[in-house]
Each structure stands twice: as C-alpha cells, then as structure tokens.
Amino acid sequence: MIGAKLEGDDENENEVEREGGYCDEHGAPRGAFQRMNAPNLQALQRGDPEAWDEAFRWLWPVAFAAAQFRLQAFLPQDVEDVAIEALEALVEKVREMRSVEELKPLAASIAHHKAVSRLRAAFSDKRGRRQTESLDEHRDEAGDRAEDLAAHSPLDSLAQKELAELLQKALSALNPPLGDILSDFYLHGLRYEEIAKKRGVALNSVGVYLKRGLEAIRRIWVRNRE
Amino acid sequence: MNEQQFFDLAVKVIAGQASDAERRELEALLAGRPELKTEFERLRDDTRIVREVLPLVSATQASAGNLPAYARGRLQTKVRQTLGGQKASTGSAGERERKMMWRWRWALGLASATAVVAFLILSIFSRPSAPAIQVAMLDTAGATRGLDANEAALLRQTWEKATVDSFSSVEDLRAWEAKLRAQRKNQGVKVVFDRAAGEVRVSGRWKGRSFEKVFLIEQDLATTLRQADAFIKEKTNR
Numbered sequence: 236m237i238g239a240k241l242e243g244d245d246e247n248e249n250e251v252e253r254e255g256g257y258c259d260e261h262g263a264p265r266g267a268f269q270r271m272n273a274p275n276l277q278a279l280q281r282g283d284p285e286a287w288d289e290a291f292r293w294l295w296p297v298a299f300a301a302a303q304f305r306l307q308a309f310l311p312q313d314v315e316d317v318a319i320e321a322l323e324a325l326v327e328k329v330r331e332m333r334s335v336e337e338l339k340p341l342a343a344s345i346a347h348h349k350a351v352s353r354l355r356a357a358f359s360d361k362r363g364r365r366q367t368e369s370l371d372e373h374r375d376e377a378g379d380r381a382e383d384l385a386a387h388s389p390l391d392s393l394a395q396k397e398l399a400e401l402l403q404k405a406l407s408a409l410n411p412p413l414g415d416i417l418s419d420f421y422l423h424g425l426r427y428e429e430i431a432k433k434r435g436v437a438l439n440s441v442g443v444y445l446k447r448g449l450e451a452i453r454r455i456w457v458r459n460r461e
Numbered sequence: 462m463n464e465q466q467f468f469d470l471a472v473k474v475i476a477g478q479a480s481d482a483e484r485r486e487l488e489a490l491l492a493g494r495p496e497l498k499t500e501f502e503r504l505r506d507d508t509r510i511v512r513e514v515l516p517l518v519s520a521t522q523a524s525a526g527n528l529p530a531y532a533r534g535r536l537q538t539k540v541r542q543t544l545g546g547q548k549a550s551t552g553s554a555g556e557r558e559r560k561m562m563w564r565w566r567w568a569l570g571l572a573s574a575t576a577v578v579a580f581l582i583l584s585i586f587s588r589p590s591a592p593a594i595q596v597a598m599l600d601t602a603g604a605t606r607g608l609d610a611n612e613a614a615l616l617r618q619t620w621e622k623a624t625v626d627s628f629s630s631v632e633d634l635r636a637w638e639a640k641l642r643a644q645r646k647n648q649g650v651k652v653v654f655d656r657a658a659g660e661v662r663v664s665g666r667w668k669g670r671s672f673e674k675v676f677l678i679e680q681d682l683a684t685t686l687r688q689a690d691a692f693i694k695e696k697t698n699r
Contacts, residue, residue: 282544284537291536295528300520319532323539330544343521390513398517405518418519421511426478427469442469449472449507456510 276335291322294342298322301343305350313353321346340402344395351391393459401459408451416441417448462490467497471504530610534598534627541626542637592667592697593649595641596623599634600656612682616654619686623652650693654682661689665696672696 272293278286298318306314324345325338332338390398409417412434419425419433420441431438462470467490473479474487491498596616616625628634634653641651650665661682664673674692678685 280544282540284540287537287540288533291533292528295532296523296526297520299526300523301517304516304520315529315532319535322532322536326536326539326543339521343517346520347517388513389510390517401514402517402521405514406521409518414515414518417511418515420472420476421508422515422519424476424478427473442465442472445472446465446468449504449511452511452514453507456514 273335273338276329276332276338279329280332287326290338294322294325294338297339297342298325298346301346302350305347305354309354310357313350317349317353318346320349324349336403337399340406341395341399343402344398347390347398348395351388397459401455404455404459405452408455409448412436413444413448413451416444420445467500468504471501472508475505475508534610534613534625535629538626538628541624592665592693594620594623594652594693595649596620596625596652596654597634597637598625598627598654598656599631600627600629601631612654612656615682615686616652619690620652650697652689652693661685663689663692665693667697670696 274286274290274293275283279290295318298321299314302314302317302321303311306317321342325342328341328345329338332341393401416430416434416436419430420427425433427438427441430436430441434441436444470479470483470487470490474484479487487501491501598613598616613625613627617623626637628637638651641649648666648668650663650667653662655662659678661676661678662673663676665671672692674689676685676689676692
C-alpha cells in the first residue's frame with residue numbers, strides 16, 4: 236500500500252516524502268490480513284458456535300484495548316470484565332450488521348462506552364460514600380484530566396453505532412504514515428524531530444502530516460454529527 | 462508566517478512542547494489577529510477529539526492478546542441465548558411458504574411411519590430411557606479466573622451429553638430455568654452448580670415424580686458431583 240501522497244502549492248508540502256509500500260508484521264498489506272482472518276458474518280448471525288469461537292478470539296484484543304485505554308489508570312481490575320461484557324453486547328447486535336468490517340469498530344465502540352459507564356459509576360460511588368482517599372492518590376493533573384474526560388469526553392455524545400461508524404471512517408482516512416505520526420505526537424508526546432527520525436521523514440513534513448490528519452478527523456467528526 | 466508555520470507553532474503550544482519564546486510569539490500573534498485566535502481554539506478542540514479517537518482507532522487494529530479461557534463459556538452461553546443456533550432465512554416469502562408446505566407433508570408422512578416403527582421397537586426392546594439433564598454454573602462473584610474452565614470440564618465429564626451454561630447473575634439463571642420449564646414437558650433434570658454458595662442443587666421430574674436435593678461441597682467438587690449423579694440415577698431408575 237502506497238503511503239499518503241500529499242499535494243499542494245505550499246513549499247512545505249512539496250517536501251513531503253512518498254512512502255513505499257506498507258505491510259504489517261505478517262508481510263501482508265494492512266487491512267488485507269485482517270480480512271483474511273475475519274469470521275464469516277452469516278455463520279455468526281446463525282449462531283454457529285465455532286464461528287463465534289473464532290470471532291471472539293479475533294475481537295478480544297480490540298475490546299480489551301478499548302477498555303484498557305479508559306480503565307487502566309483507575310480500574311485496571313475491571314478491564315477484562317468490561318471487554319467480556321462488550322463482546323456479549325456485540326452478540327446482540329450481530330444480526331443488524333451488513334458486513335464483517337463493522338465488527339471491530341463496533342466492539343471498540345461498545346467497550347469504550349461500557350468502560351466510561353464503569354468509570355463514572357466508580358467515581359460517583361466513591362464521592363457518594365466520601366471515600367476520596369484513593370482518588371486523591373491520583374489527583375495529579377493526569378488524574379483530574381482523566382476524570383474530566385470520563386465525564387465530558389466528546390465521544391460520549393455519540394451513540395455506539397455512531398462511534399463505530401466514525402472509527403471505521405477514521406481507519407480508512409488515516410492511512411500510514413498519517414495515523415502513526417498522529418499517534419506519535421498526540422498520544423506518545425514525541426517532538427517533531429523525534430518523529431522525523433523515527434518515521435524516516437523530513438522534519439518539515441511532520442507538521443504537514445499532522446495538519447492533514449487533524450483535518451481528516453475534523454471532517455469525519457463534523458459529517459458524523461450532521 | 463504562513464499557515465503551516467502557524468499550525469506548527471499552535472500545536473506545539475497546545476501539546477505543551479513549546480518553549481517560552483514560542484509561547485510568547487504565539488500570544489503576540491493571537492493578540493494582533495483575532496481570526497487566528499478562532500483558528501487556535503479550533504485546533505484545541507480538534508486536539509481533544511483526536512486524543513479521544515486515536516486510541517480507539519488503534520484499539521480497532523489491535524491483534525495481540527488471548528481470550529481468557531474462563532470467558533469462552535460465558536460468551537458461548539450468550540450466543541446460545543441470543544441466537545439459539547437459528548439458521549438465517551433466505552429466499553422469497555412465497556418460496557419459503559412452498560418449502561414449508563412440502564416440509565409439513567414430508568414430516569407428516571415420516572411421522573406416521575416413524576410412529577409405527579417406534580411402537581414396534583418399543584414393544585420389543587422396551588427399556589427405560591434416560592432423562593435430559595441440563596447443567597448450569599452460577600458465579601455471582603464476578604468473572605472467575607482459571608478455575609472456571611476446570612469446573613466446567615468436571616461438570617461435562619459427569620454428564621457427558623449435557624450442555625453446561627455459565628451465568629454471572631441470578632436473574633440470568635432464573636431466565637434459563639424458566640425456559641427449561643417451558644421446554645421440558647414435565648420430564649428432565651436440572652443441575653445448578655452455585656459457586657458462591659458452595660453447593661450443587663439438583664431438581665427434576667421423572668415418570669410423574671418430582672425430586673430435589675442440595676449437595677454442599679464439603680470435600681471437593683468432583684466428589685459432590687458423583688453424589689449428585691448417584692442421586693439422579695436413583696431417582697430415574699438407572
């Protein structure tokens with residue numbers, strides 16, 4: 236898969252490097268590998284136990300990762316439970332699906348919502364019982380921010396299906412190295428110089444990728460809410 | 462300063478990576494040009510959304526990690542309860558109706574022939590048949606770790622033909638029991654392993670007689686299950 240071609244009159248954009256083909260750790264183009272291992276949707280909708288065994292193994296990393304993102308800081312012991320609950324909820328929705336590509340984004344979406352609910356319930360419970368000592372241990376900036384995110388995350392305004400659709404579109408829009416560079420900067424806090432070195436791109440192109448990535452996410456977000 | 466340069470400066474400030482000099486430069490820019498302030502606020506909102514979305518996009522691509530063994534039983538129970546192994550329907554309504562009619566005709570013809578054969582066989586080889594045994598495992602303490610798979614295996618060993626359903630709430634167990642009562646037509650045995658209570662409950666009905674007993678797990682589960690099985694055999698004359 237060829238990396239994002241960036242065009243434009245801006246001199247910075249002309250310096251963007253074109254990436255070669257991108258493959259995952261199995262040597263297959265990303266996306267194609269996932270489709271090769273995807274379960275049969277019709278078998279799932281029939282309730283085929285073997286198909287579901289395969290599906291649960293395929294979906295478990297997704298549900299777990301989505302739950303872990305939300306819960307690891309405050310309720311790490313609940314991550315597995317929430318991931319299991321998310322997969323149970325997914326079973327109820329499988330008959331509404333039209334393609335197997337919907338499974339993973341929906342699993343992530345459901346796990347996210349369940350994790351947020353679990354977090355809010357835990358905070359509310361502790362505040363109600365005036366047991367704030369354990370929360371105070373986390374009451375540094377990151378802890379306050381995590382609580383605020385749990386209470387006021389922009390994703391919370393999206394229903395499960397809407398969030399799943401947004402994730403599907405984002406997956407398509409954030410072709411490598413766009414998604415990787417966005418993660419490097421926004422999730423891992425790397426500086427432009429570090430990203431350029433890590434990804435083997437020109438320093439001036441890092442900002443271009445970030446700008447394109449932010450614009451892509453913004454377009455998807457706005458369209459999703461229309 | 463062009464658009465890209467402003468963007469680079471703004472995102473660094475938002476990300477907390479800017480130096481004091483860069484922050485002052487941005488402040489001066491925003492003070493002088495209100496339209497840039499709007500753009501800056503939009504970038505801040507975008508950053509917030511991206512920080513929420515990216516981890517989930519990354520999660521959607523996750524492939525590492527194994528499904529815990531104890532979770533499999535619970536998830537398969539959910540599949541059975543929700544989807545029940547039903548086949549997806551295909552074809553037009555008219556076609557389905559025609560197929561249904563033919564199926565009924567075949568079924569009636571086959572049923573008649575079967576009834577005759579069955580009567581003959583029964584009268585020659587009459588032998589008491591075994592009751593259907595349904596087994597459930599209740600763990601209200603939350604998802605169990607590791608032991609759950611062993612216990613399920615023990616239950617399956619004791620009653621080879623039974624399906625073992627796993628439940629984590631009393632409400633789900635009640636729903637299962639209600640479904641069994643509707644299906645059973647007054648024959649059959651129900652075994653419930655209540656992990657939290659440390660007991661195995663047996664109840665059933667066979668040839669017009671009801672029976673039930675609770676077995677406390679005093680030694681170990683395997684011993685208790687043998688006792689329960691012996692009780693069932695005694696009550697169903699096997």
